[in-house]
Amino acid sequence: LAKTTQPISMDSYEGQEVNITCSHNNIATNDYITWYQQFPSQGPRFIIQGYKTKVTNEVASLFIPADRKSSTLSLPRVSLSDTAVYYCLVAPPWRTGYSTLTFGKGTMLLVSP
Amino acid sequence: DGGITQSPKYLFRKEGQNVTLSCEQNLNHDAMYWYRQDPGQGLRLIYYSQIVNDFQKGDIAEGYSVSREKKESFPLTVTSAQKNPTAFYLCASSTGLAGDYEQYFGPGTRLTVT
Numbered sequence: 477l478a479k480t481t482q483p484i485s486m487d488s489y490e491g492q493e494v495n496i497t498c499s500h501n502n503i504a505t506n507d508y509i510t511w512y513q514q515f516p517s518q519g520p521r522f523i524i525q526g527y528k529t530k531v532t533n534e535v536a537s538l539f540i541p542a543d544r545k546s547s548t549l550s551l552p553r554v555s556l557s558d559t560a561v562y563y564c565l566v567a568p569p570w571r572t573g574y575s576t577l578t579f580g581k582g583t584m585l586l587v588s589p
Numbered sequence: 590d591g592g593i594t595q596s597p598k599y600l601f602r603k604e605g606q607n608v609t610l611s612c613e614q615n616l617n618h619d620a621m622y623w624y625r626q627d628p629g630q631g632l633r634l635i636y637y638s639q640i641v642n643d644f645q646k647g648d649i650a651e652g653y654s655v656s657r658e659k660k661e662s663f664p665l666t667v668t669s670a671q672k673n674p675t676a677f678y679l680c681a682s683s684t685g686l687a688g689d690y691e692q693y694f695g696p697g698t699r700l701t702v703t
Contacts, residue, residue, distance in 0.1 A: 520694050
């Protein structure tokens with residue numbers, strides 16, 4: 477399973493765009509990239525998933541370069557409620573089987589007024 | 590409303606006792622998972638199940654057991670063999686369909702063993 481590396485923490489202000497980058501140098505050909513958000517004492521919440529290039533939904537964008545060795549989660553115009561831990565997860569297709577599915581330590585994003 | 594429920598939210602046990610954590614989903618999902626989260630750490634996979642009556646060990650299965658007798662239910666038993674059972678336990682489910690990686694998580698159970 478591809479190991480992921482993210483910054484431990486990031487600071488931002490309300491209204492700014494935040495970009496969180498995840499490194500996954502040994503990503504496999506059939507691995508997908510997903511991002512989750514977690515608030516204290518709650519279960520993570522799915523944000524976005526992608527395989528290559530750019531994916532956008534109503535809350536975020538995911539940029540994946542051609543070599544797929546990294547990915548960047550972009551949060552437009554953050555608000556105080558976006559303060560949370562963000563996890564990058566790289567995993568193979570479901571049903572191929574995996575014994576290790578570990579969310580790294582994530583990135584703690586603190587948004588200030 | 591569809592979703593995943595875990596009960597109880599907080600659980601206290603004495604060392605040496607087995608304890609079972611409940612996880613129920615009404616999303617009609619095939620796949621279910623159990624994770625463990627320690628303070629300041631990410632989530633680690635304990636067990637997962639792709640279909641009823643089948644489950645596989647995850648990264649840290651030692652000291653835990655599961656069953657999947659019904660599609661909706663995936664209980665986790667923390668046995669006395671688990672050396673450090675105090676943690677936040679999260680259950681999740683997903684459709685299991687190709688290309689769908691979205692996992693839906695429950696609210697979690699915080700287990701304290703003294």
